[in-house]
Amino acid sequence: MANYKEEGLQSLKKLDVKAVTKLLHGLVDNVCKRGHLHYQDYDQTWSLEEWFDLVEAVEGLIKAAIREPLNKDQIYQRLGSLPQEYQSVFMEVINARRSDIHQQLVTDTNLISKSTLKDFDWQIKLAMASDKLSSIQEPLLNLDLDVQNEATTEIHSLELTREDLKNLISSLEGANRAVQQWKT
Amino acid sequence: MEEVDKIIIVSLRTIGCDIEDEIASLKEFSTELIVSSAVQCIKTILKQDVDLPNTLPGGMSARFRMGTGLANYIQELGYKGEIGYQTFLYSNESEIRKVFMFLVDRLPKDTVETTEEPMGSSALLQRAIASTVLRQMNSPWISPNLKKDSITWRGKPPMWQREGSCAMCNYHASKMKFPSGTGDLTKKVPKELKSYYCECLPYITNQTRNHKDTAPSILEEIASEISAQLEWENEWNSQGLASRLSEQEYKAKKRQRIQKRLAETLRQDFKRSQEASSSRSAQDLQQVLDKMGSRTSAGKTKGSRFTHTEQLVFAKDEVVSQIGTEAEKPHTEEELQKKREEEVLGLKEELESLSSKLDQLDLEVKKYSAGVKQMEEEITTQTRQNVEKEENYKVKKRTLDLLPDAENNIAKLQGIVDSSAQKLVTLANQWEKHRVPLIEQYRELKELNSKKESEAEKKLEEIKVFRQKMKEVADDARSKEEMLKHLNAEYNSMNKDEKRSGYTKRMMEIMSSIKKQRAGIDKVLTDTKSIQKEINSLSGKLDRTFTVTDELIFRDAKRDESVKKAYRYLAALHESCEQLVQTVADTGVIMREIRELEDQIENESKNKVLSNLEKITSDYQQMKKENQSMVEKIKHKS
Numbered sequence: 001m002a003n004y005k006e007e008g009l010q011s012l013k014k015l016d017v018k019a020v021t022k023l024l025h026g027l028v029d030n031v032c033k034r035g036h037l038h039y040q041d042y043d044q045t046w047s048l049e050e051w052f053d054l055v056e057a058v059e060g061l062i063k064a065a066i067r068e069p070l071n072k073d074q075i076y077q078r079l080g081s082l083p084q085e086y087q088s089v090f091m092e093v094i095n096a097r098r099s100d101i102h103q104q105l106v107t108d109t110n111l112i113s114k115s116t117l118k119d120f121d122w123q124i125k126l127a128m129a130s131d132k133l134s135s136i137q138e139p140l141l142n143l144d145l146d147v148q149n150e151a152t153t154e155i156h157s158l159e160l161t162r163e164d165l166k167n168l169i170s171s172l173e174g175a176n177r178a179v180q181q182w183k184t
Numbered sequence: 185m186e187e188v189d190k191i192i193i194v195s196l197r198t199i200g201c202d203i204e205d206e207i208a209s210l211k212e213f214s215t216e217l218i219v220s221s222a223v224q225c226i227k228t229i230l231k232q233d234v235d236l237p238n239t240l241p242g243g244m245s246a247r248f249r250m251g252t253g254l255a256n257y258i259q260e261l262g263y264k265g266e267i268g269y270q271t272f273l274y275s276n277e278s279e280i281r282k283v284f285m286f287l288v289d290r291l292p293k294d295t296v297e298t299t300e301e302p303m304g305s306s307a308l309l310q311r312a313i314a315s316t317v318l319r320q321m322n323s324p325w326i327s328p329n330l331k332k333d334s335i336t337w338r339g340k341p342p343m344w345q346r347e348g349s350c351a352m353c354n355y356h357a358s359k360m361k362f363p364s365g366t367g368d369l370t371k372k373v374p375k376e377l378k379s380y381y382c383e384c385l386p387y388i389t390n391q392t393r394n395h396k397d398t399a400p401s402i403l404e405e406i407a408s409e410i411s412a413q414l415e416w417e418n419e420w421n422s423q424g425l426a427s428r429l430s431e432q433e434y435k436a437k438k439r440q441r442i443q444k445r446l447a448e449t450l451r452q453d454f455k456r457s458q459e460a461s462s463s464r465s466a467q468d469l470q471q472v473l474d475k476m477g478s479r480t481s482a483g484k485t486k487g488s489r490f491t492h493t494e495q496l497v498f499a500k501d502e503v504v505s506q507i508g509t510e511a512e513k514p515h516t517e518e519e520l521q522k523k524r525e526e527e528v529l530g531l532k533e534e535l536e537s538l539s540s541k542l543d544q545l546d547l548e549v550k551k552y553s554a555g556v557k558q559m560e561e562e563i564t565t566q567t568r569q570n571v572e573k574e575e576n577y578k579v580k581k582r583t584l585d586l587l588p589d590a591e592n593n594i595a596k597l598q599g600i601v602d603s604s605a606q607k608l609v610t611l612a613n614q615w616e617k618h619r620v621p622l623i624e625q626y627r628e629l630k631e632l633n634s635k636k637e638s639e640a641e642k643k644l645e646e647i648k649v650f651r652q653k654m655k656e657v658a659d660d661a662r663s664k665e666e667m668l669k670h671l672n673a674e675y676n677s678m679n680k681d682e683k684r685s686g687y688t689k690r691m692m693e694i695m696s697s698i699k700k701q702r703a704g705i706d707k708v709l710t711d712t713k714s715i716q717k718e719i720n721s722l723s724g725k726l727d728r729t730f731t732v733t734d735e736l737i738f739r740d741a742k743r744d745e746s747v748k749k750a751y752r753y754l755a756a757l758h759e760s761c762e763q764l765v766q767t768v769a770d771t772g773v774i775m776r777e778i779r780e781l782e783d784q785i786e787n788e789s790k791n792k793v794l795s796n797l798e799k800i801t802s803d804y805q806q807m808k809k810e811n812q813s814m815v816e817k818i819k820h821k822s
Contacts (some may be wrong), residue, residue, distance in 0.1 A: 021379075023385065025380065096377045097358070097380070100361070
C-alpha cells in the first residue's frame, strides 16, 4: 500500500516544477469538486495506470494533510525521497488552498445528515386558457428544488398556484425562524 | 392666442427644437430661435437634410440669403400668405404665428400624434401577449436549427423575438473562487496565495462546468454576500453592540455557544439512539428466541423443502446423541437421578458454607479497616500533641536557661518588647501614611471608572441612536428615490395624456365660446335690424305727417298771414331736424372710422415697425460696410 503510494508520488518527477504546480492545483480542484482534470492532457507523460496511482496518492495526501492535520515535517516525511523543490511546491499548494480543502472536507462530512436544499430555480407562467375555460389568467409557478441527498442531487419539480406558493413561503419562513433561534 | 402658442411650442419641442422652459409664448422667441425651429420643422416635414444651417450665420448677407431660402422652402410647401426674408429677420408676432401654425399643421402626423390613452398594466400585458401570439401564429414555422438560441428576426415590422423554449436554461449556480483580501492593500497576501491567484486560478468564466452558469453563479455569490452582510449588521446592531465586546470576541463567543449547543444535542441524540438500539437489540434477541421456539414446537407444520431437510438432519443428530449416551452410561435412570441429587445437595452445602465464610471474612475486613482508620486518627492526634509538647518544651527550656540571670534578662526582654512595640507603632504610622493616599487613589479610580462606564453607556446609546437614524435616513432616501421614480413615470405618462385630452378639452371650450359669441352676434344683429325697421317706419311716418301738415298749412297759408308764418317755421323746423339726424349719422360713421383706425394703429404698433426699421437701417449699414470691405479686397487683389 505505502509502496505504490510512494511510487505514485515519485512519478511526479517526470514533469517540471511549474507543470507540477498546475497539476497539483488541478488535483485540489478535483478534491473540491470544481472542474476536472483530463488524462488526455497528460497521456504523453504517464500511462493510465500510473495516472490513477498518482491521482489517488496525491489526493489522499492532500486530504490527509488537512484532516489530520499534518505539519510540515510530517508532510515531507510522507513525500519521501521526492526532490526538494517538488516538496516545497507541495507545501505551497497545500498552504494556498488550505481553506478550500477544509471547507470541502466539512461539506463532505455534512453529507451524512439528511437531505438539504442546495439550489432552486423558478419560472412564472401565465395560464391563458384551458379546454374548458376560454380565459383563466392564472399565474403558475414552476419551482425546481435541487435537493442534496448524501452524494447525489435530485431535482424536485413543483407547479404551484398562488395559494400553494404562499403556504410554501410561510413554512419556509417558519424554518428560517427556527434556524435564527438556533443561532442566537 | 396663448393656447395656440403653447401647442406650437410643445410640438416644436417634440420634433427636437431646443426651446428653453421659460419661454411660454411666441412673443419671447428670438430671431435665432425662430430660424432654427423653422429649419427643424422643414427638415422633419421633408424628411431629408436641407442645405440650411441650423443657426443664424454671422454675416449680414448670409443672413439675408438664409432668410430668403427659408421663405422659398415654406412657399414651396404651399404657404399662401406673404413671406420673405423679413418675416424671419424682422419678425412680427402674428406673421410668425401664422407661419408656425402652417408648419406645425404640415408636420408628419405620427411624430405629433401621441400614444393612446394609458391603460392598466394588466390590460397592457394582455394586449402585448395577444399581439405576440398573433404575430407568432402569422409567421411560418422555421426549423430550430435555423435560429441561433431560438432568436429570430422577423414579423411585420421585423423585430427580434424569441421563439420556442429549447434554448432556455436553468438558473443554476455553482460555487465560485476568486481572489479575496486584495481590497485591503495594507494587508499583505501570502506569497503562495499570490502565485496561485496569478498563475493557476482559472478565470471566472472557466470555473463553471457549463458556461451558461457563469452569470447566475456570480449573481448568487454577490447576493449571498450581501445578505450575509446585512444579517450580520442587523445582529451586530441589535445584540453585538449591547454586549460591549469587540467584533472578534463576539464572533468567537457566538461560535463557542453554537458549538456547545451542537455538541449537547449530538450527545443527547447519541444517547437516545443508543437506548433505542439497545432496546431494539434486546427485542431482536427475543424475536430470535421466539423464532427458535416456534421452529421447534411447530415442527409438524408444513414447511419448505429446506425446513424439511433441516428437520431431518436435526432428528438424525438427536438419534445419534441418544445412541451415544446410551452406549456410555449403562446405569439406570433412577441411580443417575439419585447421584445427581446427591451431588447437587453436596455442592449446595459447600456453596453455603463458602458464602458464610466469605461473609465472615468480609466482616473481619471491615473491622480491620475500621481499626486501621482509628489507628491512623490516633497517630495524627498523637503527632499533633507531640508537636505541641515539643514547642512547650522549647519555650520552657529557654525560660529555664534565662532563669539564672533573671533580672538582666527581664530587662533585656522588656527592652526587646518596648522596641518591638515602638516598631509596631512606627510601622502602623507608616502604614497609615501609605494607606491614606492609596485609599484616595482607589476612590478616585473608582469614581473615574464609574464615570467612564456611564460615559460608555451613554456613547453606546448614542451609537445606537445614530445607527437607528442612519437606517431611517437611508430608508427615507430609498423611499424618496422610489417615489421620485414613480412620480417621474407618472409625470411622463401624464404629459402624453394631457396633450391629447387637454387639446380636445380646450377645443370643446373654444367651440362653446364661439357658439356663445355667435349667438350674441345674432342677437345684436336682430336688434340692429329691428331698430333699423323702426327707424324706417318712423321716418316714413314723419314724411307722411309732414306732407299732410305741409299741405294743410299750405292751403291755409294763402288765406291767413299768421299761418304763412307758421308754414315757414314748419319748413325750417323740418330742415333743421333733418340736418340733426344727418349729423348724428355722420358722427356714427366717424366714430366707426376712428375705431378702425385705432385697430390699424394697434396692428401697426404690434409690427414693431420702429424697432424693425432701426434694425434694418443698422443691418443696411453693416451690409454697406461689408460691401465696401469686399470692394477693397477686390481692389487689393487686382
